[in-house]
Amino acid sequence: MRNRYLLDCTLRDGGYINDWEFGHDNILNIFERVVASGVDVIEIGFLDDRRTFDMNRSIMPDTDSIGRIYGGLDKKGVMVVGMIDYGTCDISNIMPCGESFLDGIRVIFKKPKMHEAMEYCRQLKELGYKVFSQLVSVTVYSDDDLKEIAGIANDIMPYALSMVDTYGLLNPTELKHIMDVLDVNLDPDIILGFHAHNNFQLGYVNATTALDYDSDRDILVDGTLYGMGKSAGNAPLELVGMYMNEHYGKEYVITEMQEAISTSVMDFQKRSPWGYQLFYYIAASNRVHPDYVSYLMNKRTLSITAINEILGRIPDDKKLEKDMKLAESLYMDYQKH
Missing domain, CATH: 1.10.1900 (c-terminal domain of poly(a) binding protein)
Known part of the structure; x- marks a missing residue:
């Protein structure tokens, strides 16, 4: 096995709970606590040019707005990324990476739009970003579809290609099969990512299954603080982090995650509960x-x-x-x- 990485997406996926209105103080606290925990990547919200700038929300119209909210913060060596739902942020709203607070951009797209979305990923890469191509509803991809998207990725060479279990449908056996197909057909230098949802209470199990997949490829998994996120929620960052500490020799500071949960997440859970329902x-x-x-x-x-x-x-x-x-x-x- 090669490297295993942990990505926090609380400020993005968690925003489905509160329309991304975390409040400025909570945004900064979550960022600083998660960065202090030592995760490998932190996703700080959506880029969506249909929205106006709001200092209290982690959904922003352009990369300049990201700098206005996060620009003075210390990354401490953690990779910082944002997310774009393909078609919601024109490339003109993305400044070159060298001028941006972001190190990378994740692009989510549905299967029918994979060709144009991957070309958009190419444009972002040309701007200097580490690009993550995110396969929405990966369960609708046939084996042939997976081979096709792997071929496109091999041409563009994004930083990562990620499987998104949008509706929490996967079990470990099904996940392994998808990983088998992609691992064989994807260039070995492209990281394989996984984003879980918890509809079947399998978010954590599927995340650890992805981590334990027997491959020489680098693998990255997503999590959110306390599982905060869309629908039934996500794999809990703090639990996946503990697993990686115990099984992969990581040194994530779980108490920093716990502090972020206590101070900036639990109030939202009380107001709008998420999780298995x-x-x-x-x-x-x-x-x-x-x-x-x-x-x-x-x-x-x-x-x-x-x-x-x-x-x-x-x-x-x-x-x-x-x-x-x-x-x-x-x-x-x-x-x-």
Whole structure:
């Protein structure tokens, strides 16, 4: 095995809980505590030119705004990255890396947009950034799709190619299979990353499975403080960090993570709890977008058994598409019978 790395994405993925309004003091505290913990990479928010600058939010319209919030902070040798959802931040809003607080940029994209998104990754690389290409809903990629994206990556040579289990559908066996395909077909100098979600309570297990994967390739896994994040939450940074200390000889300072949780995360958990819930479990067990479950539950006329039956009728190509007209049609058909 080669190197194993830990990335914190609390200020980005955690922002789905509070619309990225952590408050300026919490943003700085989380950054300084996580950096002091010695993680390898910290992701400090979204770049999204549809949003206006707000000192209290970790979603920013351009790289200049990142400097206005974080510019005076000490990175202490930790790599600092931001994230772009492909299509939401024009390249004109990204200054050259040498002029930016960022060291790298992660680009998330869905499979149908992989060709144009990877070209965007090439542009970011030409600006000097370490680029992470993030495969949203990696579970929808066939083996042939994985081979195709690996071939594109081998041409562009991003810093990392990351598997994103967007809806928490993977188990360790399925994850290993995806890693098998990518590991064989991806240039050995490209880091393989993994981002877990916790719909099946497997976020932590899947993260450690990725770390333990038998490969000479560098591997990176994501985590967030206390698992803070979208839907059922993420792999908890502090637990993954402990695992890496025990099994990979790392020296992450877990108490710094705990202090950040205590001072800047727990209040958000009390206001808007995240984590394993029946709602997200039902969505994951049917391998559908959570909005379908929400739509049917809000009808308040269906049992859980009925909801599962309707979800089971959604065609495979529509399961993650949020087609509410289809949901209504299936609901009405179910009610008739």
